[in-house]
Amino acid sequence: MKNKIFMYLFIFSVLLILFQYVNFKGIHEESIKQTESLKNEIEKLKDSVTTLEDDILELSHFNLDRNEDAISYFERDGYNVDELIPFIKDELYQLNISKGEHPLIPYSSEDGGKMLINTVKLLNHKWIIADFSDGQFWGEMFITYQITEKRELKFRVVESFLYPLY
The missing domain is CATH 1.20.5 (Single alpha-helices involved in coiled-coils or other helix-helix interfaces)
Known part of the structure; x- marks a missing residue:
C-alpha cells in the first residue's frame, strides 16, 4: 500500500x-x-x-539664434544678442499699436479692421520674415533691418504678398 x-x-x-x-x-x-x-x-x-x-x-539653419556669423556681427558692436533678439521682435510688435494703418504692412484691411503682425522670425543680422493678418486676409513679408550708429532700429519692407481669399 x-x-x-x-x-x-x-x-x-x-x-x-x-x-x-x-x-x-x-x-x-x-x-x-x-x-x-x-x-x-x-x-x-x-x-x-x-x-x-x-x-x-x-x-533652424536660417535662424539668428544659431547663426554664429550674425551673432558675432552684433557682439562686435557691443550688443548682447540674448537681449537684442527680443528687443527687435518687440519693436516690430509695437508697430501693431500705432494709430491708423500699420506703418510696415503695405495692405489695408477690407473690413475696417487693421492688419497686424502675428509672427516674426529673425533670419540673420539683416533679414526678418513676418506674417500678418486682419483675421480674414493674411500675408507675409520680407523685412530688412539695421541698427544705426545712434542705436535706433530701422525697418524696410523689401517684399510682401497677400494670400488670395478662396
Whole structure:
C-alpha cells in the first residue's frame, strides 16, 4: 500500500511539474514575443527621433539664434544678442499699436479692421520674415533691418504678398 501511495504521489508530482513546464513555456514564449515587439518599437521611435532632430537642424539653419556669423556681427558692436533678439521682435510688435494703418504692412484691411503682425522670425543680422493678418486676409513679408550708429532700429519692407481669399 505504501508503494501505491508513493507511486500516485510520484505520478501527481510528475503531472504537476509537466503542467508547470508547459505553462511556463507558453508564458516565456509570449514574453519573448512581447520583448521583440517592444525592441522593434524602440528602434522605430529612435529612427523618428533622429528624423525629427535632422528636421529641427534643417529648420533652424536660417535662424539668428544659431547663426554664429550674425551673432558675432552684433557682439562686435557691443550688443548682447540674448537681449537684442527680443528687443527687435518687440519693436516690430509695437508697430501693431500705432494709430491708423500699420506703418510696415503695405495692405489695408477690407473690413475696417487693421492688419497686424502675428509672427516674426529673425533670419540673420539683416533679414526678418513676418506674417500678418486682419483675421480674414493674411500675408507675409520680407523685412530688412539695421541698427544705426545712434542705436535706433530701422525697418524696410523689401517684399510682401497677400494670400488670395478662396
